[in-house]
């Protein structure tokens with residue numbers, strides 16, 4: 001309930017509704033944009049609902065359509081600078097959910113993040129949600145390859161080691177690994 005209230009508060013502050021805000025958050029950092037079908041699947045809403053919300057965001061100048069000159073099915077929706085400004089306005093104050101996470105000790109925050117990753121992965125496995133842009137499904141992720149306990153993981157995109165608390169659950173550089181690599185990476189992550 002607190003998180004839902006957070007969504008409404010941020011949306012109201014930003015001048016959009018929660019579904020529109022969720023669409024903008026989904027499109028942020030996706031330079032190629034997303035198709036309506038992908039947006040609907042990620043938000044677990046119907047395509048007509050997604051279409052209506054996208055149209056409303058378009059009227060506000062927050063999103064624009066890209067591509068599709070030769071194939072209408074290839075039209076993607078991308079966020080505009082106005083859309084990014086709307087997101088910034090919504091992030092100007094800390095949500096109650098963020099405050100409750102901040103109240104946890106560092107180790108508890110880390111455990112919460114790992115638990116969240118496991119829950120998201122399970123939701124992906126049972127097809128409840130599409131694959132998210134998490135390290136755990138990324139072709140660049142190499143878990144537990146370093147002996148440094150503070151930074152055991154490696155990101156091959158930036159070629160740098162990082163720690164458990166820096167695992168990403170929505171990374172714009174994410175590229176989905178093939179199923180066999182995802183399974184092997186997950187095993188290594190679990191065993192670590």
Ligand code: SF4
Nearest residue numbers: 135138141155157171
């Ligand atoms: S590119 Fe992003 S998602 Fe992939 S391993 Fe690096 S930090 Fe994680």
